[in-house]
Amino acid sequence: MSKKSGFKIIGTGRYLPGRPYTNHDLARVMDTDDEWIVRRTGIRQRHFCPEGVGVSDLALPAAKQALEDAGRAPTDVDYILFNTMTPDHVFPGSGPLLGEKLGCVGVPALDLRTQCAAMMFSMQVADSLLISGAAKTILIVGAEAHAGFMPWSDWDILEGTSDKKPEPEDWDRATRHRGLAILFGDGAGAMVVESGENGGGVLGMDVHTDGCHVDKLLIPAGFRTRPFISKRTVEEDLWIPTMQGRDVFKYAVTELPKSIRRACERAGVGVGDVDWFVAHQANQRINDVVRERLDVAPEKVPSNIARYGNTSAATIPILLDEMRRDGRLQEGQLVCFLALGAGIHWGSAVVRL
Numbered sequence: 419m420s421k422k423s424g425f426k427i428i429g430t431g432r433y434l435p436g437r438p439y440t441n442h443d444l445a446r447v448m449d450t451d452d453e454w455i456v457r458r459t460g461i462r463q464r465h466f467c468p469e470g471v472g473v474s475d476l477a478l479p480a481a482k483q484a485l486e487d488a489g490r491a492p493t494d495v496d497y498i499l500f501n502t503m504t505p506d507h508v509f510p511g512s513g514p515l516l517g518e519k520l521g522c523v524g525v526p527a528l529d530l531r532t533q534c535a536a537m538m539f540s541m542q543v544a545d546s547l548l549i550s551g552a553a554k555t556i557l558i559v560g561a562e563a564h565a566g567f568m569p570w571s572d573w574d575i576l577e578g579t580s581d582k583k584p585e586p587e588d589w590d591r592a593t594r595h596r597g598l599a600i601l602f603g604d605g606a607g608a609m610v611v612e613s614g615e616n617g618g619g620v621l622g623m624d625v626h627t628d629g630c631h632v633d634k635l636l637i638p639a640g641f642r643t644r645p646f647i648s649k650r651t652v653e654e655d656l657w658i659p660t661m662q663g664r665d666v667f668k669y670a671v672t673e674l675p676k677s678i679r680r681a682c683e684r685a686g687v688g689v690g691d692v693d694w695f696v697a698h699q700a701n702q703r704i705n706d707v708v709r710e711r712l713d714v715a716p717e718k719v720p721s722n723i724a725r726y727g728n729t730s731a732a733t734i735p736i737l738l739d740e741m742r743r744d745g746r747l748q749e750g751q752l753v754c755f756l757a758l759g760a761g762i763h764w765g766s767a768v769v770r771l
């Protein structure tokens with residue numbers, strides 16, 4: 419798919435709510451410990467969205483920062499791509515809410531539901547919209563509020579504002595979901611993209627979906643039951659994601675290296691030519707294995723999972739913003755983005771900055 423590209427990142431932003439919660443904080447509400455979490459995932463802390471706040475609220479400061487960085491006003495935006503798996507409401511999506519908060523009334527706002535692989539799909543959609551002339555200035559946002567599916571209600575104990583101990587049944591329930599609960603954190607990232615010149619943009623892309631593995635990571639509740647939120651759904655915790663972590667891990671380390679090789683081939687570059695691999699941050703060990711399989715130096719695969727955990731759709735724009743603001747990213751560099759998430763959706767994109 420080597421072709422002329424419309425995609426140039428001209429601004430980025432990020433927002434992390436509140437204070438970080440450490441692994442030690444989590445160990446107050448379930449049977450886990452810092453050593454296990456760090457060794458198996460690389461995560462040391464994460465942020466949680468406060469109650470009553472939705473992803474459109476998290477996205478707003480990130481979007482404003484990205485627009486300011488790009489030197490663009492909200493009135494310049496002519497398309498919004500909103501990526502989340504934890505929307506403010508079951509429907510409509512969070513794109514319309516962000517558009518209203520930004521003052522982009524009348525601007526098309528498309529919600530994408532490709533979970534942790536979101537940015538791969540959004541980049542492809544944005545590139546196509548720019549090339550077709552359907553849009554000139556696109557705001558891409560990823561935002562997540564996973565706190566709503568955390569398997570405990572003792573937020574005061576977690577926060578250390580209460581000396582109480584969890585009831586044994588609350589402790590046991592949170593512990594049953596501990597493999598999932600330690601992974602996720604909340605936040606938002608945004609980027610503004612426009613048509614590039616001088617041979618920049620998306621040089622090669624590779625995206626896939628394999629619905630045979632939907633059961634590996636999903637929230638079981640939905641519109642298959644009547645009513646879709648029932649006593650049974652709540653009692654059986656069907657609104658908390660179920661995850662077969664080992665299978666997801668194996669899928670990621672098998673498919674992502676293949677995807678990166680394909681994207682590089684389509685871009686007409688070697689894996690060794692890439693300056694940065696900006697990877698989704700689901701588990702540090704996944705990125706280490708992918709890197710080893712591609713024979714890439716560790717310093718080319720930046721990591722921020724220790725500070726934020728897995729922020730799903732928000733991860734790549736948050737990391738991108740950190741790298742842009744601290745000067746690691748420079749005009750003309752070759753960046754390979756890569757991600758995999760529930761669906762299973764996955765892919766990679768080779769982009770010239």
Ligand code: COA
Pocket residue numbers: 449450451454455458459534596597598600601635661662663664666667700701728758759760
């Ligand atoms: N704290 C302490 N012990 C825990 C724990 C926790 N938070 N979570 C699980 N354990 C225990 C298990 O109960 C199990 O104990 P047992 O051997 O006595 O039965 C043991 O640790 C191993 O559990 P397992 O689930 O096999 O661990 P793992 O090495 O596969 O690590 C994940 C679990 C979730 C960290 C890992 O599978 C993973 O990251 N997978 C990918 C998930 C992912 O990327 N999801 C998002 C996609 S975007």
